Every structure is written in C-alpha cells, then in structure tokens.
Amino acid sequence: MSAGWKLLRREDLGAFLDELAAGSELWVPRRKGTRWDFDRYEKGTDTTFPGSIVEVSAKALFFPRRRPIARFNPKAKWSVEPVELPSAPRIVMGMHPCDVAGVRYMDRVFLGNDHPDRLYEAERNRTTIIGMRCSEMKPTCHCTDRNLSPDETEGMDAVFAEAEGGYLFRALTNKGEKLLGSSLLAATDAQPATREWPKGRHLVPGPDELMDLYDDDFWLEASDICLTCGACTFACPTCTCYLVADEKFGDEGERVTAWDSCQFLSYSRETSGHNPRRTNAARLRNRTLDKFAYSFHKRGMGSCTGCGRCVLICPIRRSFPQLGAKLKERAEEKKARVS
Amino acid sequence: MAHTELIPRPATLVKVTNESADVMSFEMEFNDGAVMDSLPGQFVEVSVQGYGEATFAVSRLAPDKKRFAVSVKRMGHLTKMLHRAGEGEVVGVRGPYGKPFPVNDWKGRHIYIIGGGIGLAPLRPVVDYVTANRSDFAGLEILFGARTPGDMLFKDDLAAWRRDSFVKLHTTIDFPAEGWNSRVGFVPVVAKDLGLKPDNRIAVVCGPPIMIKLTAVALRELGWPEESIYTTLEAKMQCGIGQCGRCNIGAKLVCKDGPVFRLDEIPAHALA
Numbered sequence: 343m344s345a346g347w348k349l350l351r352r353e354d355l356g357a358f359l360d361e362l363a364a365g366s367e368l369w370v371p372r373r374k375g376t377r378w379d380f381d382r383y384e385k386g387t388d389t390t391f392p393g394s395i396v397e398v399s400a401k402a403l404f405f406p407r408r409r410p411i412a413r414f415n416p417k418a419k420w421s422v423e424p425v426e427l428p429s430a431p432r433i434v435m436g437m438h439p440c441d442v443a444g445v446r447y448m449d450r451v452f453l454g455n456d457h458p459d460r461l462y463e464a465e466r467n468r469t470t471i472i473g474m475r476c477s478e479m480k481p482t483c484h485c486t487d488r489n490l491s492p493d494e495t496e497g498m499d500a501v502f503a504e505a506e507g508g509y510l511f512r513a514l515t516n517k518g519e520k521l522l523g524s525s526l527l528a529a530t531d532a533q534p535a536t537r538e539w540p541k542g543r544h545l546v547p548g549p550d551e552l553m554d555l556y557d558d559d560f561w562l563e564a565s566d567i568c569l570t571c572g573a574c575t576f577a578c579p580t581c582t583c584y585l586v587a588d589e590k591f592g593d594e595g596e597r598v599t600a601w602d603s604c605q606f607l608s609y610s611r612e613t614s615g616h617n618p619r620r621t622n623a624a625r626l627r628n629r630t631l632d633k634f635a636y637s638f639h640k641r642g643m644g645s646c647t648g649c650g651r652c653v654l655i656c657p658i659r660r661s662f663p664q665l666g667a668k669l670k671e672r673a674e675e676k677k678a679r680v681s
Numbered sequence: 682m683a684h685t686e687l688i689p690r691p692a693t694l695v696k697v698t699n700e701s702a703d704v705m706s707f708e709m710e711f712n713d714g715a716v717m718d719s720l721p722g723q724f725v726e727v728s729v730q731g732y733g734e735a736t737f738a739v740s741r742l743a744p745d746k747k748r749f750a751v752s753v754k755r756m757g758h759l760t761k762m763l764h765r766a767g768e769g770e771v772v773g774v775r776g777p778y779g780k781p782f783p784v785n786d787w788k789g790r791h792i793y794i795i796g797g798g799i800g801l802a803p804l805r806p807v808v809d810y811v812t813a814n815r816s817d818f819a820g821l822e823i824l825f826g827a828r829t830p831g832d833m834l835f836k837d838d839l840a841a842w843r844r845d846s847f848v849k850l851h852t853t854i855d856f857p858a859e860g861w862n863s864r865v866g867f868v869p870v871v872a873k874d875l876g877l878k879p880d881n882r883i884a885v886v887c888g889p890p891i892m893i894k895l896t897a898v899a900l901r902e903l904g905w906p907e908e909s910i911y912t913t914l915e916a917k918m919q920c921g922i923g924q925c926g927r928c929n930i931g932a933k934l935v936c937k938d939g940p941v942f943r944l945d946e947i948p949a950h951a952l953a
Contacts, residue, residue: 411687416731420691420771424684455937457686457922556950583926586687586919588733595731599687602919602927610927612917613735613757616890618930618951628929639932 347534348527352508358526359435360385366470367432369403371396380434391436393477393504394492395649399579400437401444404465405452407576407601411461414588414595422597427464433521435472439494440485440649442473444579446497450641451582470517473498475534482650484544484663490648492539503534510534544648544663547673549635556627560672564665565622567658572603574652574662575629580637580645583609604629630665686922689728689773690715695748697768700834701827704799705764706740706752709772716746717774720781721806722913722941726921727751728773729762736918738803738940739777744813752802752834778921780941782885782911784810790883791819795896797826797868797888801834803913803940804887808842815847819881822849826868826888829854830861851875869895872903879905886912897944907945914940914947 350358362368363383370389372381379398383389415421437445445466452462476483476492485491495501500518502511511527513519547555575581585602588595602609605625611617619625637645652662696708707727711717719725719739728734737751755764766772784807792811796804811821823842827833833852842848853864853871864871868888884905886896893912900910916928916935923937930951933939938946 411685414730418730420730420773422689422691422728422730422773424688427684451924455923457924459687459924460685462685582924584919585925586734588728588731590731597687602925604926610917612915613760614889616915618916631931632929636929636932640929640934 347510347512347530347532348522349505349507349530349532350502350509350511350527354526355389355509356386358524359383359389361524361526362433362435362521365431367430369400369432369434371436380436391474391504394480394483395438395440395476395651396436397577397651397654399444399577399649399651400434400441401448401579401582403432403434404445404448404469405462405582405584409461409599410596411586411599412597414597415593416590416595417593425461427460429464429468432469433472434469436474437471437498438474438476438649439490439492439496440483440488440647441579442471442497443485443490443494443647444649445471447580447637447641447643447645447647448582450643454641470499470521471497472500472502472511472518472521475501475503477504479539480650482653482661482663483648484650485648486539486541487544487546487663488644488646488648493536505532505534544666545670546634546646546663546666547670549638551673552631552635552669554676555669555672556631558672558676560669561623561627561630562621564668565626568605568622568626568660569657570605570607570622570625571657572605573655573657574660575603575605576601577651577655579647579649579651580633604632630662630669634666686775687920689726689734689775691771692774694766694768694770694772697766700752700836701832703755704752704832704834705755706750706835707763707766707772708741708748708750709774710748711774712771714747717742717749717777718746719749719777719806721784721810722782722803723777723779724803724921724940725749725751725774725776725778726918727763728775729759729766730771730773732762733759734773734775735759736921736936738913740802740805741809742806752799752805754799776921779936780939782807782913782941787883788817789819789881791881792821793877793882793884794821794823794825795868795872795884795886795888796824797892797896798828798832799834800888800892801825804885805835805838807885808838808848812842812845812847820849821847822851822877824851824853824868824872824875826853826855826871826892829856830858867895868892869899872896873899876903878903879909882909884910886910890915908943910944912942912944912947914942914951916940 368383377397452459499515584599633646692709698706740752741750919925928935931948
C-alpha cells in the first residue's frame with residue numbers, strides 16, 4: 343500500500359466519481375434545502391464536498407432509521423424469515439472524522455459483543471469509506487476536545503482533502519487502495535495543508551467528576567425547557583438505541599428495528615407503568631452521562647465525537663457543548679466547597 | 682445462515698397453566714428439538730408473530746432441558762396475545778440471555794428465597810436447583826408474598842415445597858382474607874418479623890421495585906451485608922443483548938451485566 347498522496351484535478355472530479363459509481367453504489371454529500379445530507383450519486387451530477395460536517399450523519403447508511411430484519415405472513419401462525427443480508431459493494435465518500443468516529447462507536451455496539459449484528463456487519467463489509475479532512479471547524483464543532491481532530495483518519499479506508507487546484511487522495515487500507523488506481527489520480531509530492539485547530543472551547547468534566555454531579559440541581563434547571571423531542575439523539579452519529587416491532591401491511595408483515603430515543607418518556611417505561619426515568623431531568627442526565635461517562639465503561643470509548651449536530655438540530659437552540667461548560671463550572675464549585 | 686441474533690426461533694406451546702386470575706405459565710419446546718441451555722436467573726425474549734416480543738425470565742427448565750416455561754402476568758399488548766394462545770400454538774423465542782444466579786458459589790450456604798407476586802417466577806429455577814442438589818446446601822427457606830390468596834402462584838409447587846422437609850415455606854398476603862391461615866402483611870415487613878440472620882445465608886430477592894428496595898432495607902436492619910443479598914432486576918428491554926440501550930442503570934446494562942446483581946453491585950440511586 344503506497345503511503346503517498348495523489349492529486350485529482352478539480353476538473354476531473356466528475357469523471358472520477360463516474361468511475362467510482364460504475365462499480366459500486368456511491369454515496370456523496372448533497373445539499374438539500376438548507377442542509378447537507380448523503381445521497382446516492384447519479385452519473386454526471388455536479389458534486390461538491392462541504393469543508394465541515396454533513397448535517398445529517400451517515401449513520402443511517404449503516405443502521406437505517408427503520409430496518410426490516412425479518413418478514414412474515416400475518417395470516418400464518420409462524421412464518422418468520424430473516425431478510426437477506428446486503429452485499430452490493432458501496433462507497434461512502436465525504437464523511438468527516440466525527441462521522442467516521444460514529445461508525446467506530448457503532449462497531450463497538452453492534453459487533454463488539456457475543457451477539458454480533460450480522461445485518462450491520464454486512465453493511466460495514468460492503469462499504470468502503472473515503473473520508474474527508476475538514477477544511478474548517480464550525481463554531482459548534484468541538485472534536486478537538488473529544489479526542490479527535492479534523493485531520494483524524496482512523497476508521498477510513500481512504501482520505502481526501504481539498505488542495506490547490508483539486509483534491510489530494512491517500513489510501514489507508516487495501517480496500518481504499520483499490521479505489522485509487524484511476525489514471526485520473528497522479529502521484530504528487532504535495533501534502534494537504536496543516537494547521538493548528540482551536541481547542542478547549544467546549545470542555546466537559548471527566549467521568550468521575552460528572553458522576554459526582556449525579557444529584558446536582560443542574561439537571562432539573564437544564565432540562566426545564568427541553569421538549570424531549572429526541573432530535574439530538576436522531577442527529578447524533580453514535581446514538582443507536584432502537585426498538586423492535588412487528589408491522590403489518592395487509593398480507594405482508596415485517597419485524598423491524600427502528601431508531602428510538604432515550605429522551606422519550608416511553609423509552610424505559612415498563613408495561614407496569616414503572617419508569618426509572620420519568621422526568622425530563624432524569625432523561626437529560628442519562629443521555630449526558632452516557633455520552634461522557636457510561637460509554638467509556640460500556641464500550642471503552644466516549645460516545646460524543648464533538649460534531650455539534652445536536653446543537654444544529656435542537657428546536658430550542660440548546661447548546662450541548664455549553665451544557666458541558668456549565669457542568670465544568672459546577673464541578674469546580676463543588677470541589678471548592680469540599681476542600 | 683448466520684443472521685442477526687434478533688431473529689427468534691419457533692417453539693410450540695405444549696402446556697398452558699392458569700396460575701391465577703392474571704398469570705399463566707407457558708411450557709414450550711423448540712420446534713427443531715434444540716435444548717434451552719438456560720441457568721437459573723436467565724431470561725428469554727418471547728414473540729407472538731405480528732405483535733412483537735417481550736422479556737420473560739425462564740420460570741422452569743425440565744431436567745432434559747428440552748421443555749422450558751415462562752410465567753406471564755397479563756399487563757399489556759403482547760402478554761394479552763400470549764394469554765390468548767393455546768397449547769399447540771407457535772411462538773418465537775430468543776435466548777437465553779443475561780447473567781445467571783451464581784448458584785455454584787453458594788454451595789454450603791443456607792438459601793433464603795424472597796419473592797413478591799410474579800417476582801417468584803425467576804426464582805423458581807433457583808428453588809428447583811437447590812432442591813435437586815440439596816446435599817450441596819445447608820438449607821432452603823422461602824418467603825412468598827402475593828396480594829390475595831387468589832394471586833398465590835405455582836400452587837402445586839407451594840404444596841410440594843410445604844411437604845418437603847428440606848424446605849421451609851412462609852406465605853403471606855397483603856390484607857386479611859377469609860379462609861387464609863398463613864401470614865398477613867407486606868413481604869418486607871414479614872421478612873423483618875421472621876428475623877432471619879445473615880449467618881451462612883444467601884438471600885435471593887425478586888418482586889416489584891418497591892418490594893426489592895424495602896426488603897433490602899429490612900435485611901440490612903437485620904444485619905445482612907449487601908454481599909449476601911442477590912436480586913434480579915426488571916427493566917424495559919428490546920434486544921436483550923446489550924445493544925438497544927434502554928435497560929441501563931448507570932453504566933450497567935440490566936440485560937448483559939444483569940439481570941442478576943449482588944446488592945453491592947447496584948448503584949445506590951437505582952433502587953430509589
């Protein structure tokens with residue numbers, strides 16, 4: 343595997359994408375109204391790549407919002423048949439480091455235990471990720487405070503970056519190498535520009551400090567105006583909580599997994615009515631602690647990648663990173679009181 | 682073909698028993714003849730096609746491990762459909778899942794089972810294990826509470842345990858009722874009255890959350906260390922395999938790290 347960078351001239355981008363799309367499903371960022379989302383590439387369409395996050399994470403490509411896992415005939419007693427595992431090769435191009443980190447976290451959830459999810463595994467195996475280095479950090483971005491950086495490449499098969507006159511590509515795995523054999527790519531000595539990224543803008547207390555704030559009034563105050571709509575969880579690249587349900591449409595039935603949200607009252611409510619997280623405050627606390635404390639214990643990795651998607655989507659304009667800053671203040675106050 | 686663990690395997694109901702006005706036990710066997718390799722305290726996900734699935738403790742496992750049972754209180758949609766299912770009908774089953782009771786670590790000890798209502802279901806396999814391996818244990822004492830005499834579950838088992846000189850059985854109901862000759866009072870109160878000391882004993886507690894909490898308080902007042910008290914917790918679950926998220930207590934997942942916990946393993950706020 344070559345370690346060097348290859349240059350694609352800007353005017354050749356369309357031709358290169360056409361080449362990639364000839365052998366695979368190709369998914370690229372696409373501007374839809376006011377936001378970016380991933381979309382299936384159609385031959386010959388103009389494509390640009392945003393310099394920072396695609397607002398709608400690529401999470402759904404690996405773990406769809408609604409995912410049939412089996413089909414059945416509602417009239418039969420028992421006719422549950424697993425769906426076929428997807429195998430058509432696919433390329434997802436233009437995922438930024440925070441989104442790829444989300445996939446790395448999902449790998450731990452779905453594959454890192456005794457019962458690997460074969461459907462997720464199939465989506466992963468058929469996909470080659472061509473990640474993209476960010477050329478900017480938005481005010482809501484805080485990956486540099488979440489153990490990541492706009493230059494991070496872990497989890498990508500290949501990476502590209504905007505450069506003078508075009509794009510620089512580099513393979514990171516054998517899978518990625520296979521996609522970069524095009525004659526449109528020319529070996530070069532050029533390197534992507536490097537820069538110092540801002541850090542320390544959105545600090546959060548460490549896991550132990552956070553646990554010390556479990557009974558703090560903070561959660562009640564902070565959750566007061568939350569609508570518990572769950573938008574932050576759906577936008578989050580690592581939020582993968584799901585429910586299992588049977589759906590019937592006439593003669594067809596499907597068992598599906600569907601995205602669920604820890605912000606919903608029904609999420610942990612038992613049939614008896616008992617609910618360990620009845621209040622908005624308890625649910626906001628659970629989510630915050632899961633992101634910044636529990637996930638380290640459960641999955642060996644924090645589950646906030648610092649992408650800021652939760653901030654961008656929140657209907658009450660809640661800034662979760664700023665909540666972290668407030669928690670930090672509370673933790674300092676508490677320390678001062680104790681000592 | 683290897684597929685996602687979420688796909689259930691068909692099992693046929695071979696015996697359906699009315700335990701009380703709202704509890705039924707369903708004995709079943711896998712259609713392919715496979716064994717249910719569950720240990721006391723583990724649970725399964727049971728599906729009724731078209732209506733979804735829910736989590737139930739295995740409430741009995743036959744010695745050949747082919748036939749297993751769940752005991753189900755009618756509470757919601759899925760349990761209502763299960764209650765309508767008769768012998769010969771097919772349901773889906775996944776599992777067993779979860780951490781079992783560490784019965785092997787309890788050898789030589791006196792086992793004290795404390796169950797409230799449907800909470801006796803996950804404890805019955807422990808009773809079965811201890812009675813079947815009685816030479817390994819110092820004794821078995823059972824305290825079972827139900828709301829009314831009609832809510833007493835597993836009546837055949839209760840009678841058998843009463844006859845068995847190895848077992849000491851106490852039953853209680855919440856309020857006095859005609860014809861009831863046993864104890865009256867909530868389980869935690871009766872546990873306090875019985876006054877069993879922790880000497881060489883292991884307590885195994887299951888019931889509604891409030892009962893578990895108050896029983897733990899009663900035992901602590903009697904001098905029990907948390908290390909000698911085990912419980913199995915209920916939590917809303919969908920996957921049963923540590924993925925879907927909702928059953929967490931702090932950083933612990935009830936489906937994977939539990940449902941069986943030693944009391945000192947449970948974060949203090951969880952039983953609040």
